[in-house]
Amino acid sequence: MGWNPKYALLLAFCTAVTFFASLLLEKHKDKANLILVLALCVIFSLLLYYKYLNFLLELFAKTLSVVRIRFAAPKFDIVLPVGISFFTFQAAGYLIDVWRGEIRAERNFLRYALFVSFFPQLVAGPIERSRNLMAQFEEPRKFDFDRAKNGFMLILWGLFLKMVIADRAAIFVDAAYGGWKNVHGLILILATVMFAFQIYCDFYGYSIIAKGAAQILGITLMDNFNAPYLSVSVQEFWRRWHISLSTWFKDYVYIPLGGSRCSRPRSALNVIAVMLVSGAWHGAGLNFVAWGLFHGIAQVAERIAKPLLVRVPRFIRWAGTAFWTTVAWVFFRAESLKDSLRMLKRMAGSVKRAFMEGDVFSSSQLFQIGAVSVDDHAFELKFGFTAKDMHLLGFAVCILLIADFLKYKGISVSEMFCKRNPAIQVVGTAIAITFLAVFGIWGTAFDAANFIYFQF
Amino acid sequence: MGSESTYRPFVKEKAEYDVFFLGSSHVGCGIAPMELWEAYGITSYDFATSAGTIPTLYNQLRLSVRHHKPKIAVLDVMGADCDVYVSSQMDSVHVALDYFPLSRQKYECIADLFPDDKKRRIAYLFPFTIFHNRWVDMTPEMIWDGIFNVPVNNVKGQWLDYSLDTVSRPANEIQTDETLQDNPLGMQYIEKFITFCRVNDIIPVLMSIPYPVTSISARKGENSVQTLSERMGVSYYNLQGTGVVDYATDLRDPSSHVNFSGARKVTLYIGERLRNDYGLTDHREEDSYASWKADSKVYAQQLVNNLQGQTDLKVCLMILYSPNFTAQLHLREDAELDPVEKKLVSQLGNAISIEEVPLAPDVPYIRLDIHDISGGTDFTKYF
Numbered sequence: 001m002g003w004n005p006k007y008a009l010l011l012a013f014c015t016a017v018t019f020f021a022s023l024l025l026e027k028h029k030d031k032a033n034l035i036l037v038l039a040l041c042v043i044f045s046l047l048l049y050y051k052y053l054n055f056l057l058e059l060f061a062k063t064l065s066v067v068r069i070r071f072a073a074p075k076f077d078i079v080l081p082v083g084i085s086f087f088t089f090q091a092a093g094y095l096i097d098v099w100r101g102e103i104r105a106e107r108n109f110l111r112y113a114l115f116v117s118f119f120p121q122l123v124a125g126p127i128e129r130s131r132n133l134m135a136q137f138e139e140p141r142k143f144d145f146d147r148a149k150n151g152f153m154l155i156l157w158g159l160f161l162k163m164v165i166a167d168r169a170a171i172f173v174d175a176a177y178g179g180w181k182n183v184h185g186l187i188l189i190l191a192t193v194m195f196a197f198q199i200y201c202d203f204y205g206y207s208i209i210a211k212g213a214a215q216i217l218g219i220t221l222m223d224n225f226n227a228p229y230l231s232v233s234v235q236e237f238w239r240r241w242h243i244s245l246s247t248w249f250k251d252y253v254y255i256p257l258g259g260s261r262c263s264r265p266r267s268a269l270n271v272i273a274v275m276l277v278s279g280a281w282h283g284a285g286l287n288f289v290a291w292g293l294f295h296g297i298a299q300v301a302e303r304i305a306k307p308l309l310v311r312v313p314r315f316i317r318w319a320g321t322a323f324w325t326t327v328a329w330v331f332f333r334a335e336s337l338k339d340s341l342r343m344l345k346r347m348a349g350s351v352k353r354a355f356m357e358g359d360v361f362s363s364s365q366l367f368q369i370g371a372v373s374v375d376d377h378a379f380e381l382k383f384g385f386t387a388k389d390m391h392l393l394g395f396a397v398c399i400l401l402i403a404d405f406l407k408y409k410g411i412s413v414s415e416m417f418c419k420r421n422p423a424i425q426v427v428g429t430a431i432a433i434t435f436l437a438v439f440g441i442w443g444t445a446f447d448a449a450n451f452i453y454f455q456f
Numbered sequence: 457m458g459s460e461s462t463y464r465p466f467v468k469e470k471a472e473y474d475v476f477f478l479g480s481s482h483v484g485c486g487i488a489p490m491e492l493w494e495a496y497g498i499t500s501y502d503f504a505t506s507a508g509t510i511p512t513l514y515n516q517l518r519l520s521v522r523h524h525k526p527k528i529a530v531l532d533v534m535g536a537d538c539d540v541y542v543s544s545q546m547d548s549v550h551v552a553l554d555y556f557p558l559s560r561q562k563y564e565c566i567a568d569l570f571p572d573d574k575k576r577r578i579a580y581l582f583p584f585t586i587f588h589n590r591w592v593d594m595t596p597e598m599i600w601d602g603i604f605n606v607p608v609n610n611v612k613g614q615w616l617d618y619s620l621d622t623v624s625r626p627a628n629e630i631q632t633d634e635t636l637q638d639n640p641l642g643m644q645y646i647e648k649f650i651t652f653c654r655v656n657d658i659i660p661v662l663m664s665i666p667y668p669v670t671s672i673s674a675r676k677g678e679n680s681v682q683t684l685s686e687r688m689g690v691s692y693y694n695l696q697g698t699g700v701v702d703y704a705t706d707l708r709d710p711s712s713h714v715n716f717s718g719a720r721k722v723t724l725y726i727g728e729r730l731r732n733d734y735g736l737t738d739h740r741e742e743d744s745y746a747s748w749k750a751d752s753k754v755y756a757q758q759l760v761n762n763l764q765g766q767t768d769l770k771v772c773l774m775i776l777y778s779p780n781f782t783a784q785l786h787l788r789e790d791a792e793l794d795p796v797e798k799k800l801v802s803q804l805g806n807a808i809s810i811e812e813v814p815l816a817p818d819v820p821y822i823r824l825d826i827h828d829i830s831g832g833t834d835f836t837k838y839f
Contacts, residue, residue, distance in 0.1 A: 388592045443585040 007081035015041050015116045018091040022098040022105035022112075036099045040092055047088045050080050055284035083123035085281060089248055091116050094130040096252055103131050111137050118219070120210040124203070126224040126244035133219070137369035141218030144416065149425075153414045154212030156432050157403075161205030163440030164396045168389060171441070175383040185350025188343055189371055193331050196326050197397055200229065203242070227404035229325075232317040233309070234298035237325055243395055245281070249274050268303070271295040282332070286338050291331035298324050392439060459554035462609045466501050467523045467555070471745050474736050475500035476520065478513040479532030479665070481615065483714035486665040488723045489612035490755040494779065495747055496727045497738030500526075502613030506548035510645040511541045515565035517649065519556040521656060528659040528734060530693075530726070531649050534667075539640035539679030541569050554583045583636040611755060617708060617716070618762055620774050622796045624710035626703050628667035635680040636673070643680055650688055659734060665722055666701050667712040693729055700725050705774070705799045717777040717803070756780050756830040763826065769839045772824060773800035776808065780830045783808045786823040789815045 019037035025032050048056075054075055061073035094115070097103045106112040115134045121127075176183050178190035183191075199416035214221045229238035237244045250259075257270045272293065279292020302309060309317060327344070334340035403413055417428060477487045477500060484504025492498045501524075503516050510531070517529060542549050556562055558581060577837040579586045589649045594602075601607070605610075627672060636643065646662065655662035662685055669675050678694060685692035695701075706718030730736055759778060766772050776783055777800075785801065787793070789812055793801065801808060811821050822839040 414767050437584070438588050438591055441589075443579075443588065 004079070004081075007084075010046065010081050010084070011087060011117055011122075014046065014088060014091050015113050017042050018095050018116070019106070019109055019112045021097055023107075025095070025098050026105045032099055036095060037179070039095055043088050043091060047084055050078055052083055052280075052284045053078060059286075086125050086127055087116055087122060089127050089245075093127065093252060094134075094281055095246055097130055106130075106134060118214070120213040120217075120219075124206045124210070125242075126207055126210070126222050127248050128221060128244065132222060136219050144218065147218065148216045150414055150418050151212040151215030153417060153429075154215060155209050156212075156436070157414065158208035158210075158212060159434070159436055159440065160396070161201035161400065162206065163436055163442055165393065165400060166198045166200075166202035166205060167441035168393050168396075169194040169201070171389070172383050172385040173198055173333070177343075179382075180334075180339070180346070185347040186354065189347050189351070192326055192330055192333070192347070193452075194393070195331050196229070197400070199329065199332070200225070200402065202403065208456040212292075226406040229322065229401075230318070230404055230408045231321050232314055233302050233321055234295055234324060235302055237321060238295070238299070245278065249278055253277060264303075268300040271299050275299065286337040287331045287334055290337050291328050294324075294328040294331060371386070457551075457607060457609055459551045461607050462551060462613060463520075463555040464606075465608050465610065466520070469501075469524065469747070471499060471739075473501055473524050473526045473615075474498045474528065474731070474739075475730060476503060476517065476529045477501070477532070477613075478503045478517055478529065480504065480508040480534050481506045481661075481711075481713060482534055482665045482667060483617035485617070485708060485715070486719050486722045488614050488616075488719045488727070490614070490752060491720050491723045491778075492727045493740075494640060494752055494755075495724055496731050496736070497740035497745075498727055498730065499739060499745065499748060500612065502615075503552070504613060504615060505543075505552040507545045508535070508541035508548065508552065509538055509540055509543050510535050510642045510649070511569055512543065512549060512552055514645045514649050514652070515568055516552050517650065518565055519553065519562060521559065521658070522556075522559075523555045526658060527658065527736065528661055528730060529649070529653050530663050530730075531646065532660045532665055533642075533646060533662050533678065533681045533692075534664065534674070534676075536641045536642040536646060536681050537636055537640055537671075537673040539638075541571070541641060541817075550583060550586070551582055558582075588662050591743045610751065611758075612751075614719070617765070618771055619708040619777060620705075620715050620768070620771050621707050621709050622704065622770065624707070624712075626707070626712055627666050627670045630670055630672050632672055632675050633679060634672075634676050635683055636676045642677065642728065643684065647688070650690055653796065656823045659784070661693065661730070662690045663726065664696050665714070666698070667714075668703065669696065679828070691729075691733060691769050693726060695722060695725065698725075702799065702803075705796055705803070715774060717774045717800070720777055753830070756828075760828050760831055760833065762837055763837075766837070767839075768799055769822060769824070770800060772826075772837060773797060773804070778805055778812060779807075780828060781807065782827045782829065784825040785810045786813050786820075786825070787811070788819050788821050790814050791821050 017039055021035055024035050028035065056072075057073040057075075061071045064071045068434075094103075094112075098105045106115070111134065114137055115130060116126070118133065119287045173191045176187055177195075180188055204225045207221075211221045211223070222244055223243050224242060226240040226243065228237050231237040231240055254270055254274045257273060259267055259270060260267045262270070271323075275292040275296030276289055277292070279288045279290070279295075282288045282291070312320075330344055331337070332342045334343055405414055417425065420428070475492075475498060477483050477489075479487075481504060487500070487502050487504075489500040489502060492500050503513065503520065505512055505516070508516075510533070534751060553562075553566070563577075563581060566580045567579050570580070573590075584594055641815075650660045652658075662681055664678055665682075669678070678696065679800070682692060682694065700721050701707075701714055701718045703712075706714050706721065708715035708718075739748070759775060759780060763772060763775050763781075766775070774780075783804070785808055787810065801810065813823075820838045824837045825834065826837065827834050
């Protein structure tokens, strides 16, 4: 992943291509389709090159090997420019909106460039729509203390998610997944559950920080997450997870393919196609495609089984959704499709043995692997994770779930806090900052600035 | 002990210091400022850093003179042959530097020690970035002590310990007349130390605390320091091979650090040289040094308390190598001292008398009557 300033040229190129293409679209309506296709080909070819070339060559070689043709795929040392997936999609979305006639092409290059490169959301979203973001640039913004205060609270919340939960969970997850061949299946299950929170808090944390930073500047970005782990179906999960991306795919891929306004089989294929592309968007690897497929299959199954599912108690539906999305994370986190399948097999085997050999519902079972418990120094040495880290993580996740539950019910905690007595706000903020300073994973031993989604 | 525990007493001291001793753990173990005070009335402080490199010690001097400026700075030159800025023992570097407050000079010192590593500089300029995660290791007792009961080094930086190692045998020492061929950082910073002292009106002195030298590079380093000291007109007190310490009785660990008795010998030797060469004043009767007199009483009481708690005859005999005690050793006729114990007894001279006691059922094997001269108390130990 590259932070090299020369990649700003790439951003500038993408901006220029889509800016001029949008003007041409309006000027030459008879050639609009051609202009759109050409422009999208140009910007997506860059994405294809930087992100997928090596993967596609490898895939090509593997396909040929199936028919016994040997092809040594060349490997190129290509550094992925940070944020390329995000700004490419954002620019493409704008161009398609102009082509559809939903918005007018922006005449001011600088304002358009600002839309594409707006720094809070440039590197990891949310993928904004021009009608939301660009419209805000047209009006001058005055500094508003309350809005800035709210923005600062959002940044603190985002830092809590990132530094206290995500980066802490990452220590254990990286150790477990990194050495998974020597790790018990139950530990891998624990690591997968922790990864579910790691990726959520890492990505949500970034989005909230971006939203908070933009808010200080007087710009409102869209919500990118809305309590996804409280979903009772995979379909609902995708309405609450990475909302900007899922709505982008819905508006620019799913609906153009026909959406649900076609036959059931075709509609199901559309869902699968979108989820496959979504998976591929997340990473150049078959495991990411598998992750997308896993979600796609679940969504199709839910549609088919809808009449039955509505009778299932809400808690069971929630548990099933949580289980399915957690299992899917194995594909996302593993290094390859093969590894993910083997890890799932290891986990399944350990669960089966736990049922046959002991009380799987004993809380100590999860932490007693042979003679090693989470309080053991050996556990700490192997995973770099202490019992206190586990307790703190559990506490922090509880806070997250409470906040998400309140959000699910339509209650904004930050707004509630900002309406409190100023003295309480000051003390609360000081406590929050102190909490982050002491319990956050930061410092010269860590690089907290690296967010998982920067690599997409 | 941490940085604050070690250097807060130094910073808070109201009286002036005559001497700073800078060096590695060998200085921490081998120089006893309270013994120097009691024998010569010279005030001093140990700036001892575990595995401390000479660049680290040089920068520590730069930071410490902002608080007190000594008349003499004595640098132990172990590590003259080393070519690294800092030791791999990062925690000891933190102990050496963390207590000194953030300032432009501290930034310069840290930048000097980490010329190519900006990330590490942050860790030393803002130690909280490293230590904020220590909550994982802390217990309620530690938190309580950290707020209300911070331990301090009350022996002027010395690593006071009563260990005695008679088991490990120091390896044969290497001898050579050769000097170092290149000019490693250790040698460069000895020169910087000398220059810094002279610019700041501090007398620079170099020394080598005795330990069995088994590295030819270290021995060459000492020879190079000898040459440098002659070239720059600086005193070099090289105690190596002088017989000041006896490795059979005066070591405390297999790493060949000197023990309590060895430290006393080294300190008295250095103290006499400094007094004779530089005419240091005896402050023992000066009112402005009343705190040192009080500290001396505390130190004496510490020795008594430790002696009373000891169960090892050798350690007791080692601690008795202090002007604060006289003793009578009663040996039952079947009791015999081993060679180390005999040596420890002989170095006490007239401070100990030996009596042979006839064998009888109620007579202890060995009885040691100790008289504490400073406190006026007597107590007896049985072995």
